[in-house]
Structure formats: structure tokens, C-alpha cells
Amino acid sequence: MMTTRIVVGLTAGTCLIFSQNLMAEVSVFNPALLEIDHQSGVDIRQFNRANLMPPGVYSVDIFINGKMFERQDVTFVQDNPDADLHACFIAIKKTLSSFGIKVDALKSFNDVDETVCLDPAPRIEGSSWQFDSDKLQLNISIPQIYMDAMAYDYISPTRWDEGINALTINYDFSGSHTLRSDYGSQETDTSYLNLRNGLNIGPWRLRNYSTLNTSDGRAEYNSISTWIQRDI
Known part of the structure; x- marks a missing residue:
């Protein structure tokens, strides 16, 4: 019975020492595995860490x-x-x-x-x-x-900028072709174009709103409003 106690005690002590050594180990990459010349000048310590990204x-x-x-x-x-x-x-x-x-x-x-x-x-x-x-x-x-x-979603004024210089064109277009057989096969073509143009230069903003109507080859253009603005 005395012999059994001694064996168990030694086994437990050996396991404890082994566990402590295992926890203290740090995985290190061996530079000898790299097939390169002048390995002594190669610093690979960064690759021994979980975060591999360099500064x-x-x-x-x-x-x-x-x-x-x-x-x-x-x-x-x-x-x-x-x-x-x-x-x-x-x-x-x-x-x-x-x-x-x-x-x-x-x-x-x-x-x-x-x-x-x-x-x-x-x-x-x-x-x-x-x-x-x-x-x-x-x-x-x-x-x-x-x-x-x-x-x-507030944006600090320190992050504002004037944007890029650009010419912009927004439009809506609609058209129709009408054929009426009750008046001698009369045909009518009409179209409508809505233009919203803009020009951005630095802090300045030029805008124009205009329309174009056509009917049977006749066209009518109207510039409804034009204005210029900037931040101050």
C-alpha cells in the first residue's frame, strides 16, 4: 500500500510540472526552414504573433x-x-x-x-x-x-467640401403618336421634354429649369427659371 501511494504522488507531480512547462511555451517560427541566403539578417519575429500586420x-x-x-x-x-x-x-x-x-x-x-x-x-x-x-x-x-x-447622421463642418466641378443634366421625356380613323386617318405626333440642368464650379451652383414641347413638327422651348447660388 505504501508503494502505491508513492507512485501516484510522483505521477501527479510529473503531470503538474509538464502542464506548467506546456503553458509557458510560445510558438516560434524557425528561420532555418526558409530557403534563403543570409538568414541571420532576417527578422521574422512579427510572424510569431497572432497579429501579422506590420505598422x-x-x-x-x-x-x-x-x-x-x-x-x-x-x-x-x-x-x-x-x-x-x-x-x-x-x-x-x-x-x-x-x-x-x-x-x-x-x-x-x-x-x-x-x-x-x-x-x-x-x-x-x-x-x-x-x-x-x-x-x-x-x-x-x-x-x-x-x-x-x-x-x-450629423456631419461635422470640418468634413464638408465643395465637391467636384461637374455639369449635370436631369430630364423627363414623354411622347405620343395618335392615329384617328374617324377623320380621314389623321395622325398626330407630340412630345414633351423637361430639362433640369446644372453646373458646379468650386462653391458656385448654376441651375436652369426649362421645357421643350413639339407637336407635328412645331417646337416651343421655354426657359422657366435660372439661378446661381453659393454657400457663405
Whole structure:
């Protein structure tokens, strides 16, 4: 009976030590498996991690407090080879203001260098900025106290632009061909064209509304209204 106890105790101890060693192991890719020259100069530490994406600029979908904001290019950096990627922004105050964040109310942004790519996370208490590399999403969580009160689908003026220079034409057309047999096979052709033309140049918008009527070869054109406008 004494021998049985000793064997069981040793077996349990061996399993415990083996389990601890197994948990502590980290999968490492062996560079010797690569059939390349000068392997000593190859740094493949990035591939030993689950997140294989290197630092750089990625086009990502930005979600703010669970709501899709927009898709834009964001710079992601890595503080050290073992750290996760995190977002950073140049002109950070302008960028975060466009996100609806009350930057002017946060003292941590008073003396920031707008020419340097900065991490916003440590400057906004209680916030989180998680990069989902699989979905190319930047999930941002900001306490409501630091967010502007905005109507649904509100677009910040910092994101407005004048659009592109363009000529636009919208129209409606209808026509008919009528054959009347009771008056000696009389035929009538009529058509109606409604034109809504536009020209966009910079902030200026030129608009015209006109119509064209034809009946049996006779045409009548009317320019009903023309106007020009711009934002001020």
C-alpha cells in the first residue's frame, strides 16, 4: 500500500510540472526552414504573433461608440516589436474634432504637437481604441461626457467640401403618336421634354429649369427659371 501511494504522488507531480512547462511555451517560427541566403539578417519575429500586420497606413472602417463613422486611411504604429499596433494621428485635434470629440474641453490636448503622429488613447480618460486587423476596423469607445451632442447622421463642418466641378443634366421625356380613323386617318405626333440642368464650379451652383414641347413638327422651348447660388 505504501508503494502505491508513492507512485501516484510522483505521477501527479510529473503531470503538474509538464502542464506548467506546456503553458509557458510560445510558438516560434524557425528561420532555418526558409530557403534563403543570409538568414541571420532576417527578422521574422512579427510572424510569431497572432497579429501579422506590420505598422503602416491602412484604409479602415472607423466605428465610434458602436456606430459606423466613415472609412479613411489611418496610420498604425508599434511601440516595440512585442507590442500591438495602435492608431496615431497627425493634426490630432482637428481629426478628433471631426469625430465629434470635444477636444477643446480636454486639457491633455492643450500643448500637443500637431506635426507629430500621436496616440489619442492616453489623452482621453476611459477611452479605448481597438484595431481589428481581420475586419480592418478601428473600434473607438469614448465616454459620452467627451462627445458632442449631435443629431443622428450629423456631419461635422470640418468634413464638408465643395465637391467636384461637374455639369449635370436631369430630364423627363414623354411622347405620343395618335392615329384617328374617324377623320380621314389623321395622325398626330407630340412630345414633351423637361430639362433640369446644372453646373458646379468650386462653391458656385448654376441651375436652369426649362421645357421643350413639339407637336407635328412645331417646337416651343421655354426657359422657366435660372439661378446661381453659393454657400457663405
